[in-house]
Amino acid sequence: MKALVSVKRVVDYNVRIQVKPDGSGVATDGVKMSMNPFDEIAMEEAVRLKEKGVVSEIVAVTVGSAKCVETLRTALAFGADRAIHVVEEGEVQPLVAAKALVAVCGKENPDLFLLGKQAIDDDANQTGQMVAALLDRPQATFASKVEIAGTKATVTREVDAGLQTIEIDLPAVITVDLRLNEPRYLKLPDIMKAKRKPVENTTLGDLGVQAAGGLKIVKTASPAARSKGVMVKTVDELIAGLKNKGLL
Amino acid sequence: MVGQHAEGKLDNGVAKVVCAAKAVGGDIEVVVFATAGAAVAGQAAAIEGVTKALHVDRAENEHPLAAVLAPQVVALAKAGGYTHVLAAGNTFGKDLLPRVAALLDVQQVSDVMAVHSTTSFDRPIYAGNAIVTVEAMAAPCVVATVRLASFQAAGTAGAAAPVEAVSTDAQLPAHTRFVSLAAQKSERPDLQSATRVVSGGRALGSAEKFKEVMEPLADKLGAAIGASRAAVDSGYCASDMQVGQTGKIIAPELYVACGISGAIQHLAGIKDARTIVAINKDPDAPIFEVADFGLVGDLFQLVPEFAQKA
Ligand SMILES: Cc1cc2nc3c(=O)[nH]c(=O)nc-3n(C[C@H](O)[C@H](O)[C@H](O)COP(=O)(O)OP(=O)(O)OC[C@H]3O[C@@H](n4cnc5c(N)ncnc54)[C@H](O)[C@@H]3O)c2cc1C
Ligand SMILES: Nc1ncnc2c1ncn2[C@@H]1O[C@H](COP(=O)(O)O)[C@@H](O)[C@H]1O
Numbered sequence: 011m012k013a014l015v016s017v018k019r020v021v022d023y024n025v026r027i028q029v030k031p032d033g034s035g036v037a038t039d040g041v042k043m044s045m046n047p048f049d050e051i052a053m054e055e056a057v058r059l060k061e062k063g064v065v066s067e068i069v070a071v072t073v074g075s076a077k078c079v080e081t082l083r084t085a086l087a088f089g090a091d092r093a094i095h096v097v098e099e100g101e102v103q104p105l106v107a108a109k110a111l112v113a114v115c116g117k118e119n120p121d122l123f124l125l126g127k128q129a130i131d132d133d134a135n136q137t138g139q140m141v142a143a144l145l146d147r148p149q150a151t152f153a154s155k156v157e158i159a160g161t162k163a164t165v166t167r168e169v170d171a172g173l174q175t176i177e178i179d180l181p182a183v184i185t186v187d188l189r190l191n192e193p194r195y196l197k198l199p200d201i202m203k204a205k206r207k208p209v210e211n212t213t214l215g216d217l218g219v220q221a222a223g224g225l226k227i228v229k230t231a232s233p234a235a236r237s238k239g240v241m242v243k244t245v246d247e248l249i250a251g252l253k254n255k256g257l258l
Numbered sequence: 259m260v261g262q263h264a265e266g267k268l269d270n271g272v273a274k275v276v277c278a279a280k281a282v283g284g285d286i287e288v289v290v291f292a293t294a295g296a297a298v299a300g301q302a303a304a305i306e307g308v309t310k311a312l313h314v315d316r317a318e319n320e321h322p323l324a325a326v327l328a329p330q331v332v333a334l335a336k337a338g339g340y341t342h343v344l345a346a347g348n349t350f351g352k353d354l355l356p357r358v359a360a361l362l363d364v365q366q367v368s369d370v371m372a373v374h375s376t377t378s379f380d381r382p383i384y385a386g387n388a389i390v391t392v393e394a395m396a397a398p399c400v401v402a403t404v405r406l407a408s409f410q411a412a413g414t415a416g417a418a419a420p421v422e423a424v425s426t427d428a429q430l431p432a433h434t435r436f437v438s439l440a441a442q443k444s445e446r447p448d449l450q451s452a453t454r455v456v457s458g459g460r461a462l463g464s465a466e467k468f469k470e471v472m473e474p475l476a477d478k479l480g481a482a483i484g485a486s487r488a489a490v491d492s493g494y495c496a497s498d499m500q501v502g503q504t505g506k507i508i509a510p511e512l513y514v515a516c517g518i519s520g521a522i523q524h525l526a527g528i529k530d531a532r533t534i535v536a537i538n539k540d541p542d543a544p545i546f547e548v549a550d551f552g553l554v555g556d557l558f559q560l561v562p563e564f565a566q567k568a
Contacts, residue, residue, distance in 0.1 A: 026522065027384045036388050104356070105365040128504065132383055134368045139324065139356035148325055148434040151353045154497065164437065168497045169349040170450065170506070171264065172441040176323065179433040188487065188504060189497060224365040226393040228378070233389050233529065239550040245563045248535065251551050257512050257533055258568055 011158075011180075013056045013065045014120035015090065016111055017049040017072050019081040020131040033229040036131075045081050048126025050088070050193040051186045055156060056124055057089035058191065064158050067091050069118055073110045075099050079209060086204035087196045093209045094118075096217065103224040104132070106214070108140035113217035115145060120181060122163070127152050127185040138185035148178035154189045260331055260345040260354065261288045261302045261311075262322065268301040270451040271346035273411035276307050278404040279344055280412065281373035285309040289334060289424075291319040291327050296421060303419040306412045311421045321436035322350060328357040333426035335362060340399055341376065347403035347507075348450065359401040366401045367394050371408035376400070385503040385526035406450065407509035407530045442496050449499065452482035455510045455531075457501055460488035461517025461539075461557060468494040471558065472516065475565040484508070486518045502527035514564075517557045520545025537561060 021027055021036070022044040028037045045053075059065040070085035072078045073096040082093040096110045115123065128135040142149035150156075150165035154173070157164045158180075167174045168187045214221050242248045252258040259279055262269040272288065279286045287310045288302035295313030303311035314334075318326050331354070335343050343358060345351030347369045359366035372380035377394045379402065394400045449455065456475050462468040468489065476483045484501040485494065501508060503523040509530035516537045518524060525548055528534060536549035537557050546552040553560060 021384070023523070027387050029388045036384060103365050105360065105363075108360060130385065130503070132368075133385065133503065134366075135352045136356035136359070136366055136368060139353065140360035142325070143328060143357040143360035146431070148431070149353075149357065150434075151324070152349060167349075169353075169439075170498060172439060172496065172498050174439045175437040177435045177437050182433075189491060223395065225367065228391040228393055230383075231389050231391070233382070233386055236529075236534075236548050236550075239534070239546075239548075239552060241546070241552045241554070243553075245553070245560055245567055248551055248553050248564065249567055252512070252533070252535070252568075255533060 011065050011121045012067045012069065012118065013059065013122045013124060014069050014071060014115065014118055015049070015052050015056050015085065015124045016137070017053065017070055017081050017085045018046040018126070018129050019043050019072065019074055019078045020046045020129055023047055023130055029230055029232045033231060035227070035230050043077070043080070045084050046126050046129050048128060048130075048186055051188065051190050052124040052126055053085055053088040053090065054191045054193040055186060059158065060089065065122065069094060069120065071111065071114050072096065073098055073102050073107045082209055083204050084196070086207040087201045088194070089200075090207070092207055095209055095211050096214060097211055098214050098221060100221055102221070104134045104136035105140055105224060106219060106221055108137050108144060109219040110214055110217055111137070111141050112144045113219055115141070122158070122180060123183045125183065125185045127187050138183050142183035145183070148182040149185070150176055150178055150182065151185045152187045153184050154187050156184060156190065259286065259288045260327070260343070260351070261290045262346060262348070262350040263290055263292065263298045266298060268298050269346065269350070270411065270448065271348055271406045272302060273305050274406045274409040275344055275346050275404045276305050276412040277409040278370060278373060279342070280307045282342055282376055284341065287312060289314060291316070291322070291330060293317060293320050296423065299421045300418065303421050304415055306415040308415065308419045310419050312424045313421070314424055314426060318430050323434050323436060324354040324357050325434040326430050327354055328361060329428035329430060330426050331358045332361045333428040334424070335399060337426070341396070342400045342402065344402055344404060347405045351403040355401055355403050362398055362401060364399065364401045365394070366403070367392060368403050369405040370402050371405045381405070385522050386529050387522060405507060407507045442498060446476060447480065447482045449482040449484055450506055450508060452508070453510050454479045454481035454512045455484050455508060456481045456514040456516065457484035457486065457518060458489050458494065458516050459486040459518030460492060462489060462494055465494045471561050475514070475561055475568070478565045478568050479512070481512070481514070486524050515545055515549075516561050518545055519543050520548065
């Protein structure tokens, strides 16, 4: 069984981002970049399935600038066998990413396509669902447990009401949630080995995908700041403060 | 608008999406997909601002599965000449709407928090640490999920709008099947619509302590209980209680964070809380930067005292 995993390069989750004063976006120059944390979970799941003998080959894919090759190297260090880089220097919105990923699926025919449930930069939470729609295949979003048996997968999903379990036929798209697994720490030998694994380059044009269209970003602003609060010394003071505001 | 429902009850979020739809303007039609949806469509028809409620009744609509609902939404959207397709930005809408958007070949707008015009919206990125204003293309239509914490619920209409049964000829896939739903039954208010929420973090230390310390305070305040990711990951409480960037985004009148450090991912979920109370033993915890009332000390003493005296 072949697994495709998409990985996106994003500002590291520990960074406190800064909005550029001219409203043109978020400052990313000199900022620490990492693999989207959900994509690490997707990679980890693929590697565990390979270790269990369910998956035989893992292909990692990204759509983005030349620098995104770092993210593919991280995926290869996790245990991907090879990688595909759809090089695009401009902004890539979810529908364009999804079309590129669908084109890659057309060449690779994966049985399982694992993505993060959301990228922590755009917080869109769309790409996996769009890929599944365009492939006309099942989607299991927000997965916290995945079991594969033959040509079916049983997936437990974190939904607002609790935990929903669905059964889907493969090939299928699964987007992963936080509690699916805990990604491993990468070891130096694996990072070294990753440097020798193959990365294939392609472009949106090669794949027949148009980058145009989508949403126009008019401006980027900082959120309204909260007004400064007070420190209270005792529970009595807290209760008095809340009563004062009509909250108790 | 796609209206979510369960066990015969329309979801509370629908009235908030109606509020956002009113800001867009025009007629507002809510559709519910069910096995027999007339009654639940009736609840949608009673929301102020709704001009019509539709129900599509099919055996396949027993459980909300995006792969089954999406072709039906797409068929309706194409046939009805709608300018906008909206749903709540909860796990239902987030699962369904991108699938619809892709089939309509539209780039979706996620988590609309303000409406400027029929095509211009604000939405949060980077866990709400930046807000972008986007301009969507009007054709073929705008597809958007609505950030529930940003809108008030529309009220009840004086006279209910008409309810209509509709059908589509959409082909539905059999590749996705519902197995089960393990729902937390609780007498407490629903986390997403509660006016008061008390949340516990990693500091609670165990599931037993989480219950023992947080429940009396929730009972006293009539509050829903939430949690940080660390508390959920450590197994102190259920996953549907997680508040934050990747959990629930809430906007209660009162939020009480107990033993939560205030990571940006957690704060993303409480930015719209009217009043934030933080109880934490570390005076430098980032949660105090956003708290309206901060109390430094041991939560195992302070929270029970708060519960007793409140
Ligand atoms: C991709 C991604 C998504 C995430 N999404 C979310 C999300 O949606 N929601 C979320 O919450 N987190 C999320 N996180 C995790 C987040 O970064 C933090 O790790 C998490 O919020 C920490 O939880 P905590 O505050 O309970 O634990 P900690 O950070 O460990 O804080 C515990 C706090 O308790 C205090 N404390 C300890 N003992 C006591 C005591 N006896 N009395 C009083 N105070 C005490 C400590 O001073 C400390 O401040 C996400 C992370 C990533 C990478
Ligand atoms: N440009 C991209 N390259 C690779 N994967 C992507 C890209 N954009 C989105 N994805 C995948 O889709 C998931 C959800 O992203 P989003 O829909 O942007 O929230 C991410 O976790 C990635 O797995």
